Amino acid sequence: MDKSALIVGAGSGLSAALARALAARGYRCALSARNVEKLSALCTETGAIAIACNAAEPASVDRLFEQLDERLGAPSVVVYNPSARVRGALLELDLAKVAEALAISAYGGFLVAQAAVKRMLPRKEGVILFTGASASIKGYAQSAAFAMGKFALRGLAQSMARELAPQGIHVAHVVIDGGIRSAQRPVPADNPDSLLDPNAIAQNYLHLIEQQRSAWSWEIELRPWVERF
Amino acid sequence: MDKSALIVGAGSGLSAALARALAARGYRCALSARNVEKLSALCTETGAIAIACNAAEPASVDRLFEQLDERLGAPSVVVYNPSARVRGALLELDLAKVAEALAISAYGGFLVAQAAVKRMLPRKEGVILFTGASASIKGYAQSAAFAMGKFALRGLAQSMARELAPQGIHVAHVVIDGGIRSAQRPVPADNPDSLLDPNAIAQNYLHLIEQQRSAWSWEIELRPWVERF
């Protein structure tokens, strides 16, 4: 068994937890981000390799997968995390930033997914997970660009799940409905579980990865037991 | 650690798989059905106790929980499975059968849930799982009574999840979107995974039961990788 995983949009939070969880299950991991310098400690810890990539750029995604092919082979699991949150009233949104948000949140997901499927389809297996948000299913005020990107990514995930499940590829979309605890967003001392624990989220990704194919989920939602106000 | 689980609507399929999975995790199980004679082999196998109950009858549910209190104590986990599928064109539906379908699919869920919450709330923990179907989220033709019951159960689950999560009780609804393999519904030899494997479903119930509370799901859908036609 020689399992490998690619995590696109890797940082210090959810993707780090995922890298640790996958490494603990024996996956060889590749972590991808625009800036990979920040990933060196995590790579050392998990044995993962880091590959720089701008997921919204076709040529960059090509290079990412070429390196992956050389160094780890066809991935068993691909996780797509990146998104661009552009806040502000509709009239104040900058056109270029909206275009970029769509490119990062959605088009990049398509580019990575297409490259992943190309490698998974010959083997008739593989898992592709997309990280969504509350905004994937509800368009909030002051958040049009984020809603557009996240809705689009969910549309991609649904279409792929329907198309690829019968070919053995499990595609699922995870709606993270709440804030994730992090160094920048510490948990309140009296209620550490009012923000999602990245390790708890990672356990759910693992569960999706390991679902038996007669009972696959296409989408799950995750939220803290209490909301933090 | 002294965990116990009550499975209401127990038969030979999903609930048997659940009983086995929970017993393997160290849960002491109680199985409830209108007719418990059919459960004796399963009880022997899993060490579960059987308690007869008509879940749509308040007095019967009272007796169920009184016996449970005496024999296993407050349950850590309660699963509600029963539903009544009444098929036929709207004009052909028998009034009494429609009333009964609502009573079994939905009102019984409320009765069991209320009794369960009464026992879980003092401890600020517990898991209540409701078994849904495709008809929980889509009303099909020729299936009005089943849709009514299953929609109602989902409404109950959502309302309870919102109300009880902040009190430590995890309520989740599982949409089983496909047929479940059984003795009566055997799998095609060339594609055993085109019907949901009860053991695979049970793994998902276990996952919900064990979710860390900073990342709870309120609903998951499960379906086979390929549809069987």
Add this chain to the structure above:
Amino acid sequence: MDKSALIVGAGSGLSAALARALAARGYRCALSARNVEKLSALCTETGAIAIACNAAEPASVDRLFEQLDERLGAPSVVVYNPSARVRGALLELDLAKVAEALAISAYGGFLVAQAAVKRMLPRKEGVILFTGASASIKGYAQSAAFAMGKFALRGLAQSMARELAPQGIHVAHVVIDGGIRSAQRPVPADNPDSLLDPNAIAQNYLHLIEQQRSAWSWEIELRPWVERF
């Protein structure tokens, strides 16, 4: 053209507005409620007849339609409004009240719909409208019984729409997502439109009734432009 309409669950608010709007379009109306004395002024105003009925009782619904047959003939339009809102924490809900809520909100809808369809099907036309609420699509805390009833009614509406549309009967569900202004719930002087105007709602029911059959809606949502807090 001899059009008639039956409004079940008639009172002083939405159903009065509906009766006026339908009468203005030339419909002969029948208004049904458990207590019809309160309807006399409205009947005088609109020329409607009043028929007492407990919609959750099969025999009472039978008598309602027998009278309707005699006095107005087969209805072109039937609107089902009744619902029972039971508030309170899950543990405080009275069992009998929950059963009654399901009976009024959902089972009564089935009884009325079945009797209506029986009369519409031979003519291959007719419109059946169900009045929903925010709770039809979202289960709120402290509102389990109302959610169960309203979800169930929506399941009925969807199943009927799918089954009966190809037979010429238009079934639609209206989600009233907000408070309705009334004598008991007056509008704030500085913002009369922060509660739904019953006449504005009635215009939407009329629109559904008059939709051309190549473009039918099965569900619409209505909410005020601003929320009133």
Add this chain to the structure above:
Amino acid sequence: MDKSALIVGAGSGLSAALARALAARGYRCALSARNVEKLSALCTETGAIAIACNAAEPASVDRLFEQLDERLGAPSVVVYNPSARVRGALLELDLAKVAEALAISAYGGFLVAQAAVKRMLPRKEGVILFTGASASIKGYAQSAAFAMGKFALRGLAQSMARELAPQGIHVAHVVIDGGIRSAQRPVPADNPDSLLDPNAIAQNYLHLIEQQRSAWSWEIELRPWVERF
């Protein structure tokens, strides 16, 4: 009363029906398309003006609204129709075509909406309607790019509706769930209503435009009474 409407993505089908319906209500109309030559007969018929525009290009949308400002003034109603349907298995999708599909179906909607809101906000009124499809709410196989664009447009519509309703601007999304009859897609002689009649759709757009603000819909679905197979 000097009402004007802009229809973006104008052709021979839905938008022609809309132009006729709006003109009949006294709206002065502007029709916009990449190629406006095809619109000359419709302009003659309805008194509309035609303005060439590539809705996915910021500079082109700027010019469109500058001309609109000069010739009709701030629009009371803006309808956004364009979408790009790219069919094919995920692996066969052309990267540039996917990017273009997102640009036309979603980013162009944002560009037009932002320019429209800029003109509506000072008057605290206006209606913006987005044309959706079945693919707006369900991602179909072999249709990833269309799903991405249509989901994104719906996310935009929801976010705008939530943000702008309290400012007097009514934003709504119309899910056209079925084929629309056209010269290229004629109706079956024995069942003219098995494809949506553009005039019937237009009546629903008019209804949304004329909804009283205490009872606004943010989304409606339209489908034929029978499906054509």
